[in-house]
Each structure stands twice: as C-alpha cells, then as structure tokens.
Amino acid sequence: MSGFVLTKDQRDLKRLAAEFGKQVMLPAAKEYDLLGETPLEIYKQAVEIGFASVTLPAEYGGLGLDMTTQCLLTEELSRWEAGITNALGASSLASKPIMIAGSPAQKQYAVDMIQSGHLAAFGLTEPDAGSDAAALKTTAVRRDGGYVLNGRKCFITNAPYASFFVIFAKTQKNIGTHGITAFLVEADRPGVSVGRHEDKMGLRLSAAADVILENVFVPEENRLGEEGKGFVIAMKTLDASRAEVAAAAVGIAQSALDQSVEYTKNRICFGKPISKLQAVQFMLADMEIQTQAARSLVYHAAELIDNGLPYGLMCAAAKCMAGDTAMKVTTDAVQIFSGYGYMRDYPIEKLMRDAKLFQIFEGTNQIQRVVVSGALLR
Amino acid sequence: MKILVCVKQVPDTTEIKIDPVTNTLIRTGVPSIMNPFDAYAVEQALRLKEAAGGTVSVVSMGPPQAMSILTDALAMGADEAHLITDRRFGGSDTLATSYILSCAVRQLGPFDVILCGKQAIDGDTGQVGPEMAEHLGIAQVTYVSQLRPDGDRLEAVREHPDRQEILSVALPAVITVVKGEERPRFETIRGRLKANRQEIGILDREALPVEDEKIGLTGSPTKVKRTFTPERHAECVWVEGESAKDQAKALCQALSRAHVI
Ligand SMILES: Cc1cc2nc3c(=O)[nH]c(=O)nc-3n(C[C@H](O)[C@H](O)[C@H](O)COP(=O)(O)OP(=O)(O)OC[C@H]3O[C@@H](n4cnc5c(N)ncnc54)[C@H](O)[C@@H]3O)c2cc1C
Ligand SMILES: Cc1cc2nc3c(=O)[nH]c(=O)nc-3n(C[C@H](O)[C@H](O)[C@H](O)COP(=O)(O)OP(=O)(O)OC[C@H]3O[C@@H](n4cnc5c(N)ncnc54)[C@H](O)[C@@H]3O)c2cc1C
Numbered sequence: 338m339s340g341f342v343l344t345k346d347q348r349d350l351k352r353l354a355a356e357f358g359k360q361v362m363l364p365a366a367k368e369y370d371l372l373g374e375t376p377l378e379i380y381k382q383a384v385e386i387g388f389a390s391v392t393l394p395a396e397y398g399g400l401g402l403d404m405t406t407q408c409l410l411t412e413e414l415s416r417w418e419a420g421i422t423n424a425l426g427a428s429s430l431a432s433k434p435i436m437i438a439g440s441p442a443q444k445q446y447a448v449d450m451i452q453s454g455h456l457a458a459f460g461l462t463e464p465d466a467g468s469d470a471a472a473l474k475t476t477a478v479r480r481d482g483g484y485v486l487n488g489r490k491c492f493i494t495n496a497p498y499a500s501f502f503v504i505f506a507k508t509q510k511n512i513g514t515h516g517i518t519a520f521l522v523e524a525d526r527p528g529v530s531v532g533r534h535e536d537k538m539g540l541r542l543s544a545a546a547d548v549i550l551e552n553v554f555v556p557e558e559n560r561l562g563e564e565g566k567g568f569v570i571a572m573k574t575l576d577a578s579r580a581e582v583a584a585a586a587v588g589i590a591q592s593a594l595d596q597s598v599e600y601t602k603n604r605i606c607f608g609k610p611i612s613k614l615q616a617v618q619f620m621l622a623d624m625e626i627q628t629q630a631a632r633s634l635v636y637h638a639a640e641l642i643d644n645g646l647p648y649g650l651m652c653a654a655a656k657c658m659a660g661d662t663a664m665k666v667t668t669d670a671v672q673i674f675s676g677y678g679y680m681r682d683y684p685i686e687k688l689m690r691d692a693k694l695f696q697i698f699e700g701t702n703q704i705q706r707v708v709v710s711g712a713l714l715r
Numbered sequence: 716m717k718i719l720v721c722v723k724q725v726p727d728t729t730e731i732k733i734d735p736v737t738n739t740l741i742r743t744g745v746p747s748i749m750n751p752f753d754a755y756a757v758e759q760a761l762r763l764k765e766a767a768g769g770t771v772s773v774v775s776m777g778p779p780q781a782m783s784i785l786t787d788a789l790a791m792g793a794d795e796a797h798l799i800t801d802r803r804f805g806g807s808d809t810l811a812t813s814y815i816l817s818c819a820v821r822q823l824g825p826f827d828v829i830l831c832g833k834q835a836i837d838g839d840t841g842q843v844g845p846e847m848a849e850h851l852g853i854a855q856v857t858y859v860s861q862l863r864p865d866g867d868r869l870e871a872v873r874e875h876p877d878r879q880e881i882l883s884v885a886l887p888a889v890i891t892v893v894k895g896e897e898r899p900r901f902e903t904i905r906g907r908l909k910a911n912r913q914e915i916g917i918l919d920r921e922a923l924p925v926e927d928e929k930i931g932l933t934g935s936p937t938k939v940k941r942t943f944t945p946e947r948h949a950e951c952v953w954v955e956g957e958s959a960k961d962q963a964k965a966l967c968q969a970l971s972r973a974h975v976i
Contacts, residue, residue, distance in 0.1 A: 345911060346907070346908060346911055349790075349907050349911065350904055350907060350908075353901065353902060353904070353907060356901065357901055382901075385903065386901050386902075386903050386904060387903050387904030387905055388904070390904065390905075391904070400904055400905065400908075402904075
C-alpha cells in the first residue's frame with residue numbers, strides 16, 4: 338500500500354495512534370517539555386499498545402508490519418507529541434543493527450527487551466565524530482573470549498533510561514571504516530555510565546546524554562556481526578531509519594499547519610479574520626504544499642523499503658526534505674501566531690524547537706545532500 | 716466466568732438533534748461510536764475476566780454498520796462477538812429491545828454476568844438493562860462503578876449522587892455500569908489486527924426464538940410524545956406540629972398529597 342490509499346488495517350491503526358496521541362501524549366507535553374524528561378509511564382503504555390513493535394520481526398514475537406505502516410504511525414504520534422515519539426524511535430533505531438546483523442539470540446533479546454518496555458539506545462556519535470562518524474575513537478580490544486571497550490559517546494538519545502546500547506567501536510586502528518565493529522552492551526555491565534542529562538532546545542520529551550565506557554568487558558557473543566563490519570551496519574541502519582525520522586518531521590509540520598488554519602479563522606485583525614488576507618492564505622497554501630510534498634517522499638521511500646528496492650537515495654531525500662519542511666512550516670506557524678506563537682504558554686513555539694532537530698540528527702541535512710549527490714555522481 | 720456485554724452503537728455527539736416532525740433522532744451524517752458507558756462495561760468485563768478467568772462475549776442489536784463497534788470490543792480484548800440484526804427488529808422500543816436481547820442471551824448463554832451501560836447517550840432511557848433482567852428473571856444491580864469476583868458471587872460498588880453502596884450479588888445477574896475510575900483500555904495493534912480478521916456471528920429473526928408480536932414496532936408499546944429535560948428542583952418544607960405525632964401526621968398528609976405514598 339502506498340501510504341496514500343490506506344488499507345482498513347492502516348486506517349484503524351492510524352486512528353488508534355491519533356487517540357493515544359491526543360488523549361495521553363499531548364496532555365503530558367507541557368509539563369515534560371519544561372522538565373526535559375521522558376514520561377516513562379506513557380512510553381510504557383505506548384509499548385503495551387504495540388507502537389514499539391511495528392517492524393520488529395514476527396518470528397521473534399514482533400508485529401512484523403511494513404515500513405509504510407511504521408511511518409504512518411510515527412507520523413500520527415509525532416503530530417501529537419514528537420518527543421515521546423522520538424524516544425520510541427530511538428529504541429527502534431537501536432534494534433535495527435541487531436535485526437540487520439545480530440544472531441537469533443541477540444534478536445530475541447532485543448525484541449523481548451523492547452516489547453517489555455525497556456528503552457534502548459544507538460551509540461555512534463562521539464564528541465569528535467559526528468558527521469564524520471568513522472573518526473570515532475572508542476576502542477574495543479580483544480581479551481579473554483571477549484572485548485574490553487573504552488570511550489565516550491555523546492548526544493545519545495534514551496541513554497539516561499536505556500537498558501542496552503548498540504555501541505560502535507574500533508577493533509583495529511588506521512584502517513578507517515573497516516576497523517569499526519558493533520557491540521550490544523547491556524547498561525548494567527561494570528564500567529558503563531551515563532553522563533549529564535543534556536538540556537536540549539527541543540524534543541525535550543526524549544532525553545540525550547553521554548555514554549561513558551571504562552574498561553567494559555563484553556563477551557564475544559555480544560559482538561554484532563563480524564569484526565570490521567560495524568560501519569556498514571551503522572550506515573544500513575541509518576539508511577532505513579531515515580524514513581521513520583522523516584515521517585516524524587512530517588507529523589510536526591502537519592500539527593503546525595492544522596493549528597495555523599484554525600487560528601487564522603479566529604484571529605481578528607482590522608475587523609476581520611486574518612484568514613481573509615491573501616498574504617496569510619498563501620502562507621497556508623505553501624505550508625500545505627510543502628508538507629504534502631515531504632509526505633510524498635516519505636511514503637515513496639517506505640514503499641521502496643517494503644518492496645525490497647534500493648532506497649538509500651530516497652530515504653536521504655525524504656529525511657532532508659521533511660526536516661527542512663518541518664523547520665519552514667513551524668517557523669511560518671510561529672509567524673502566523675506571531676506574539677502568541679513566540680510565547681511558551683502556547684503550543685506553537687515547541688513545534689519550532691522540536692522541528693530543528695530534524696535537520697541535525699541521524700545525519701545533518703548537509704550529510705543527506707552528500708548522500709544524495711554521492712548517489713547521483715557515483 | 717462467562718461474561719456478556721451488551722453494546723449499542725450511538726451517534727458520536729452529545730448534542731442529539733430530534734426531528735420535530737417525527738419526534739425521532741436524526742442519525743444521518745453523524746459518525747457512530749460505541750456508547751461510552753458500554754466501553755466502560757467492556758473494560759469491567761475484561762477486568763473480571765483477568766481476575767476470575769473465563770470469556771467475554773459482546774452482543775449488539777442494530778443495523779449491519781453496528782458491526783464496527785463489535786470489532787472495537789474485540790480489539791480491546793473481547794473473545795467473541797454477535798450482531799443481532801434483522802429488518803423485523805427495527806423500530807423496537809426499550810421493551811422490545813430488551814426482550815430480543817434477552818432471547819439472544821438465552822440462545823448464546825448461559826452467562827454468569829451480563830453487563831450493560833447505565834444508559835445509551837442517544838435513547839437515554841437506561842431501561843434496557845433492568846428490563847433484560849426482568850425478562851430473564853435474574854438479579855440486577857444498576858449504576859455500578861466497580862466489580863470484584865467474590866466466590867460464586869460478585870461484589871459491586873453502586874454509585875449514588877451522594878454515597879456508595881457495596882452489594883453482594885448472586886449470579887447470574889445483570890449489571891449496568893457508570894463511568895468508573897478505570898478508563899476503557901486502548902486496543903492494542905495486535906488486538907486490532909486480529910479483530911479485523913475475526914468473524915462476527917449474525918443472529919437474525921430465524922436464529923432467535925422470539926415471538927413476532929413482541930418485536931419491532933408491533934412489540935413496542937412506547938409512543939414518544941415529547942422529549943425534554945426535566946427541571947430538577949428541590950425545596951425544603953418544614954413540617955410544623957406540636958408533638959412528634961402531629962409532625963408525623965402532617966408529613967404523611969403532605970407525602971400523600973404529593974402522591975409519594
Ligand atoms: C538531540 C540529539 C539526539 C541525538 N541522538 C543520537 C543518537 O541517539 N545516537 C547517535 O549516535 N547520535 C545521536 N545524535 C548525534 C547526531 O547524529 C549528530 O549531532 C549529527 O550527526 C551531527 O554531528 P555533529 O553534531 O558532531 O556536527 P558536525 O559533524 O560537527 O557538523 C557541524 C556542521 O558541519 C556540517 N558538515 C560536516 N561535515 C560536512 C560535510 N562533509 N559536508 C557538508 N557539511 C558538513 C554539518 O552539516 C554541520 O552543519 C544526536 C544529536 C542530537 C542533537
Ligand atoms: C424516548 C425514546 C425515544 C427514542 N427515540 C428513538 C429514535 O429517535 N430513533 C430510534 O431509532 N430509536 C429510538 N428509540 C428507541 C431506542 O433507541 C431503543 O429503545 C433502544 O434500543 C434502547 O433504548 P436506549 O437507547 O434508551 O437504551 P438504554 O436503555 O439507555 O441502554 C442501556 C444499555 O442497554 C444496552 N443496550 C441498549 N440498546 C442496545 C442494543 N440495541 N444492543 C445492545 N445493547 C443495547 C447497552 O448496554 C446500553 O448501555 C427511542 C426510545 C425511547 C424510549
């Protein structure tokens with residue numbers, strides 16, 4: 338299904354996401370946005386409904402649904418509250434390298450943990466290795482039937498609450514990306530600690546922090562895939578997760594648009610609603626056009642994934658377009674609400690803060706352009 | 716424990732419009748939902764099942780579209796669902812509705828507990844549950860907010876405007892529920908996908924042992940002349956009198972004048 342003409346199942350699940358988003362997630366937004374914490378009870382309730390199980394493989398007890406359905410649900414949840422949606426997304430992101438390269442036992446572990454409400458985190462970025470992820474310095478040295486990990490990861494979503502991490506580390510120096518290996522690291526292993534809870538601009542209902550690894554021993558069975566394949570696993574993971582991230586950005590844009598349309602009908606200036614002003618009407622039209630265009634790319638990318646077709650370029654295009662659109666549309670929404678848009682007592686400024694991250698994480702939008710042009714010029 | 720929940724499809728609005736000419740509800744153009752009290756009844760049923768084991772069945776009488784609220788109940792976790800539908804059941808008032816539902820209970824049962832909402836937000840009479848209990852000749856407890864299994868009985872908390880009553884009821888019984896503290900649960904994705912593929916039993920006139928003169932318009936003695944919201948007013952009358960005996964007498968006379976006794 339293309340994501341435009343929905344099946345009955347998809348319609349029903351989208352409605353379920355809307356009910357949950359509206360009745361449970363949205364009411365928590367204000368309080369937890371100020372606190373900068375994840376409402377864990379709500380996260381767990383979302384897990385019980387199945388929002389963290391959508392694409393986990395059915396053979397391990399997940400729902401085994403397609404990426405289109407995942408994107409539909411992510412978009413809908415994000416429309417109500419993007420931070421909690423992002424906490425769910427980060428656990429999903431951490432599960433991906435395991436589903437790509439893990440052993441059956443590792444897969445079963447990840448599915449069981451995530452479906453029982455544990456959070457998980459994906460640890461690639463380091464203080465000196467963001468866009469240039471291959472520059473990472475964390476090391477994994479073979480010892481006694483396993484590895485000893487040392488290093489520091491930063492900006493890791495869900496880190497403060499995570500029960501396990503997927504950590505990318507160098508098993509061999511001076512051979513670039515070929516020296517990187519992926520590991521499954523349980524949070525309770527001796528030597529694992531989590532840094533200060535970052536005070537973020539937006540998406541404050543998901544938390545990010547450093548993950549510090551000091552002489553952390555993991556047995557060999559915690560290695561994901563072969564030695565030296567870590568970078569490929571990370572890139573495959575990000576390729577596939579970009580559609581989901583893009584869907585969340587579209588949800589934010591849609592929320593800004595919906596609220597703007599209502600507001601313009603009620604805000605009176607010069608004796609009439611501002612919706613009667615063509616300057617405002619055209620802003621709304623552009624917001625709609627951009628949001629729909631971004632959505633089209635998202636579901637196109639999801640359709641490619643679902644059909645086993647090459648999707649790298651489309652996912653990067655969708656992520657870039659959706660992130661830029663969310664930023665543009667939420668900025669316009671603040672403009673339409675103006676003074677009320679700028680005030681924290683109203684819900685619009687949060688959307689703009691939330692949107693900004695979508696131009697930064699899971700590869701900045703510059704890096705998406707690097708991916709797209711790289712595919713064109715290959 | 717075998718549990719049955721009666722659910723009714725109602726228009727999704729608290730503002731019901733009534734056709735001034737026919738005195739009937741205008742139903743076109745309004746999306747339909749499960750009667751909100753019935754969603755609470757489903758929640759109570761699922762909790763009873765979790766506490767005492769057993770099965771939860773749901774039944775609704777209505778047009779084929781009412782199938783969707785049965786699927787909703789299945790998605791919440793009910794085990795099976797039946798739709799009572801037949802043109803000949805159309806036009807039934809509360810008496811005929813409760814009669815047909817009680818026949819369905821006999822057909823599908825026996826059940827230990829039959830749960831209803833306290834009232835439907837469209838018809839609003841609150842009569843179907845109690846009338847079913849009468850048709851079936853079994854106990855009833857209305858306005859229940861909490862239910863607990865208690866051996867072969869149920870403990871029920873019954874809500875009054877100013878107090879609660881805790882009752883122990885022998886089974887089988889009809890229970891009508893109010894909006895308790897426990898909100899109806901969200902369906903799960905898995906529950907929804909399963910429900911969308913689950914078959915719903917159809918009970919028509921042929922499938923039910925009903926008497927034709929008790930169903931549909933023929934079986935419905937109620938004629939709606941007018942609907943209105945009665946004004947509630949309370950006034951305090953001081954009963955005067957020299958002695959307690961005089962006061963009691965005056966009170967009896969006043970009550971008798973008001974046709975209370
Ligand atoms: C809230 C939040 C949550 C995050 N969650 C996670 C997580 O869960 N797991 C994880 O591993 N990481 C996570 N990250 C890290 C995120 O992916 C990185 O911040 C991102 O990849 C950018 O890296 P950087 O911040 O180091 O920026 P830098 O790489 O230092 O980039 C700085 C600027 O230079 C530009 N630039 C760099 N290289 C190029 C190039 N080749 N061409 C063009 N422009 C370039 C960038 O686009 C950017 O504008 C998170 C980040 C944030 C802010
Ligand atoms: C004053 C009045 C006006 C009416 N107006 C109309 C009208 O305009 N249009 C029209 O079509 N009908 C009308 N009816 C018929 C009415 O909708 C039916 O009698 C209805 O089946 C039951 O009445 P209720 O809605 O008051 O239910 P209530 O007695 O308030 O319902 C209590 C509970 O009984 C159960 N229940 C009730 N009905 C069903 C059902 N069909 N299937 C399963 N469980 C059920 C539910 O658990 C519900 O919560 C009217 C009836 C009356 C008395």
